[in-house]
Amino acid sequence: MPFVSAARYGKDNVRVYKVHRDEKTGIHTVTEMVVCCLLEGDIETSYTVADNSVVVATDSIKNTIYIKAKEHPVNPPELYASYLGQHLLDTYAHIHVANINISVKRWTRMVVDGKEHPHSFYRDGEETRTVEARVTREGIELKSGIAGLLVLKSTGSAFHGFVRDEFTTLPETWDRILSTEVDSTWSWNTLPSVAAVEEKVSQFDKAWEDARKITMKTFAEEDSPSVQATMYKMASQILDAAPETAKVTYALPNKHYFEIDLSWHKGIKNTGKDAEVYAPQTNPNGLIKVEVSRS
Known part of the structure; x- marks a missing residue:
């Protein structure tokens, strides 16, 4: 008899850009990242008997990614991933694991006439800063890179x-x-x-x-x-x-x-x-x- 031995689903390639504006100095800090969020839990019936009552819509996951980026700092990305994953576990009792992968693009502040510009940046290569978070009810496993x-x-x-x-x-x-x-x-x-x-x-x-x-x-x-x-x-x-x-x-x-x-x-x-x-x-x-x- 076949059974679901492992399953996860969610939203991938969610592009997020956030600008932090320091009101005192006028200096802006920008962060651009690509987020993947996949959930695990009591979801096997959605596969085996077409029971959608256990499915959190992937569009809702996308919206959660945006809202949590508004409500919380996105730097360092390890912290943002932890906030996001914990929110999903707190909200949905049947979800037991939130897997968050984040790739942060490299924007570097421009230096103009020897001075750092307050709000202009350039793409400094294709290198990315990465984070993988596995958030469970037992703890948070983080991998940076x-x-x-x-x-x-x-x-x-x-x-x-x-x-x-x-x-x-x-x-x-x-x-x-x-x-x-x-x-x-x-x-x-x-x-x-x-x-x-x-x-x-x-x-x-x-x-x-x-x-x-x-x-x-x-x-x-x-x-x-x-x-x-x-x-x-x-x-x-x-x-x-x-x-x-x-x-x-x-x-x-x-x-x-x-x-x-x-x-x-x-x-x-x-x-x-x-x-x-x-x-x-x-x-x-x-x-x-x-x-x-x-x-």
Whole structure:
């Protein structure tokens, strides 16, 4: 006999923009985010016997996202996600879990004639700040992160000593271009309530700023023996910087730049130490992942 072993539903890709206007200074702060909210609970009859009496309309979920953004701060996003999820549990007794995913776009304040402009911004790349919240009646699980941070360095990366067999064609290298798109998360120890999130609110922005600085500083300065070794070093430093986190993950895809052999044309040297012109690649690409937890 078939049964519903897991189910969730809700509203995805809800785009929200909020402007905070400081009346004393005239300075505006803007936040643009994309929200996904999926609910779990006693909803299986909506699937098995077409009982819509247990369904909170996804349009109502969308409206709730907007109203909670009006009523509460949206920064840090960990706090807003907690407010939103707790409201849904408080409102609907048959809903037991609210899963909130938030992606915050990067708007950076313009500097004009050496001064920060009070209300003008520019899109500073496609990098996003991410939050995943699982709000239950037992507590709030939060996972923060960075996604879409595209980085590149033109030297200071090597890859050699790897397994070689009859199918290996990749040459070893002691100097190469290293580029990747950073996707990193850090999971917080479970918090018992929204009030506990409010008490810890200052840690979320600091952890995000520290993680971003650690990622870029380590990437830039380390003479990298491999992506694996570099990402482990990054994750370890984030655990040190954010003591209330339990684990850190990285997913780093290779963005390959291949040397072009131009020796066929008048003996032009463009490989090894003479390489200056490269061909950026799209796919296939390597993908390296790691999860580093506290011992």
